[in-house]
Amino acid sequence: MLAIRNLNFRYPTANVAALSDVSFEAQRGEVLGLLGPNGAGKTTLIAHLCGLLALQSGDITIDQQALAVVRASQPTRIAVAPQEYAFYPNLSVVENLACFAGVGSLSGSEKKLRIAECLAFAQLERYASVHADRLSGGLKRRLNLAIALLHRPELLLFDEPSVGVDPQSRAFLLQAIKQLAQDGCAVIYTSHYMEEVQAIADRVVILDQGRVLIKGPLAELLNANGTLLQLALEGDEPERLQSLLSPFGDVTLLGTGVQLTLASRRSLAGVIAAVDAAGLVVRHARFGHADLEQLFMSLTHHSLRD
Numbered sequence: 001m002l003a004i005r006n007l008n009f010r011y012p013t014a015n016v017a018a019l020s021d022v023s024f025e026a027q028r029g030e031v032l033g034l035l036g037p038n039g040a041g042k043t044t045l046i047a048h049l050c051g052l053l054a055l056q057s058g059d060i061t062i063d064q065q066a067l068a069v070v071r072a073s074q075p076t077r078i079a080v081a082p083q084e085y086a087f088y089p090n091l092s093v094v095e096n097l098a099c100f101a102g103v104g105s106l107s108g109s110e111k112k113l114r115i116a117e118c119l120a121f122a123q124l125e126r127y128a129s130v131h132a133d134r135l136s137g138g139l140k141r142r143l144n145l146a147i148a149l150l151h152r153p154e155l156l157l158f159d160e161p162s163v164g165v166d167p168q169s170r171a172f173l174l175q176a177i178k179q180l181a182q183d184g185c186a187v188i189y190t191s192h193y194m195e196e197v198q199a200i201a202d203r204v205v206i207l208d209q210g211r212v213l214i215k216g217p218l219a220e221l222l223n224a225n226g227t228l229l230q231l232a233l234e235g236d237e238p239e240r241l242q243s244l245l246s247p248f249g250d251v252t253l254l255g256t257g258v259q260l261t262l263a264s265r266r267s268l269a270g271v272i273a274a275v276d277a278a279g280l281v282v283r284h285a286r287f288g289h290a291d292l293e294q295l296f297m298s299l300t301h302h303s304l305r306d
């Protein structure tokens with residue numbers, strides 16, 4: 001549905017590119033998780049999709065048509081639920097919906113029906129007559145969501161929608177976004193919370209310093225990347241552990257411990273035996289497939305939150 005090809009972008013005042021040769025696709029019926037640490041280029045990418053930044057080089061198409069053409073001729077096919085609150089604070093919830101419904105092509109009974117459906121989907125019926133500025137942070141995000149859905153968009157962009165949201169609203173938002181993809185939308189969900197992306201994404205693109213570091217179906221990425229062992233010692237001697245374990249695979253310092261990506265043909269038993277023979281006492285151990293954070297760390301040797 002959405003195809004991004006070889007996208008490059010540099011802000012006029014910047015020395016380095018914000019996006020370098022970025023290519024990926026988003027499909028209907030799927031949540032694409034766009035993940036990356038601060039400054040990775042997520043907002044710059046979303047700004048392109050919203051038409052806020054002009055292309056410098058590369059292509060963005062929707063069903064093989066240039067994005068700019070689609071945005072000009074059928075703007076309601078794409079909707080964004082932005083990081084900031086995108087509504088009129090002095091209007092009630094339902095007045096906001098009526099106002100944004102009027103901006104597009106909705107009118108008459110269809111407009112009324114769609115407002116009711118979006119209120120219901122975002123579970124905002126109880127707050128319909130409340131002024132938007134009196135809503136809690138979580139309810140404000142839900143109003144952003146309801147507004148974004150009014151015109152039945154085919155591509156929905158969520159830019160860090162859960163920042164500053166209480167856990168209950170966060171769980172609701174994640175479930176609602178998953179539902180939208182199941183109903184046939186293409187959804188792009190940006191976040192620097194890898195747990196969220198891991199919870200809802202079908203496909204993942206990880207950006208780092210403006211480049212695509214890794215992309216693919218979430219399940220494949222998590223299964224393909226070997227087995228990880230995280231160890232911490234009594235007495236906090238991670239450097240000693242790092243040199244001891246380096247023959248067993250790729251070792252990264254991780255706070256007071258280390259993370260080892262086991263090389264093929266190396267076994268967990270061998271690692272334990274080596275630690276034991278060195279007389280080291282293990283305080284914490286975790287063994288299993290990598291999660292997205294660990295995958296990112298094993299590729300970049302720094303954390304998503306650095």
Ligand SMILES: Nc1ncnc2c1ncn2[C@@H]1O[C@H](COP(=O)(O)OP(=O)(O)OP(=O)(O)O)[C@@H](O)[C@H]1O
Nearest residue numbers: 011013014018036037038039040041042043044045
């Ligand atoms: N208006 C601007 N002028 C110059 N450089 C910018 C501008 N906006 C962003 N940048 C730079 O472009 C790069 C990508 O920034 P961007 O905001 O897209 O990253 P991000 O992944 O959204 O980060 P965050 O999670 O912190 O929002 C960074 O190096 C940033 O400093």
